[in-house]
Amino acid sequence: AQKITQTQPGMFVQEKEAVTLDCTYDTSDQSYGLFWYKQPSSGEMIFLIYQGSYDEQNATEGRYSLNFQKARKSANLVISASQLGDSAMYFCAMREGERNTGGFKTIFGAGTRLFVKA
């Protein structure tokens, strides 16, 4: 059964430093997509970055990069140069059946709350 595990309920990082948020996943599908979302206290879900299982390069979007290790089934999010506005909940998510069908349901991890200290 597909599953997303985020083992860090909370993380602290000093402003301007980099931080890694962990995510491991379990799936038997060969084609899947991995996502990271940010949810500030206001509640909206903000898409950050996407990695397809068939992508050979790690995804990057500005200060966000996804450290994709397929054999280990991990998809860690790296935020460089943390800013105070990065304080939020971060969710890792997976969608199976990506390549052929555009994917089905998306499952989410329990999230990691990031606190950026000034």
Place this chain on the structure above:
Amino acid sequence: DTGVSQDPRHKITKRGQNVTFRCDPISEHNRLYWYRQTLGQGPEFLTYFQNEAQLEKSRLLSDRFSAERPKGSFSTLEIQRTEQGDSAMYLCASIKFGGGPSSYEQYFGPGTRLTVT
């Protein structure tokens, strides 16, 4: 604003009452998803539509829950005989399947927060 919209944003109801939520996806998006998010947890998949067809339903979607997307545009989620355990944020999201890289990203609405007293 051309994003995903949801109505109402907040709903307080008494146990046993029926409630209905509406989601308007981005106009050219053909797939629409419903999720439920309880406090401190990630969103849980409920169901999704491809145009007007409901393609998958979670076991979380008991027979008290029903979702429709009659014309392939907006969708409604109805909860009958609400229970206190239904209190949660109900999120809607949409994607444009077949739209290339733009289909990778799910665009979420602001959610409807339901409180059952």
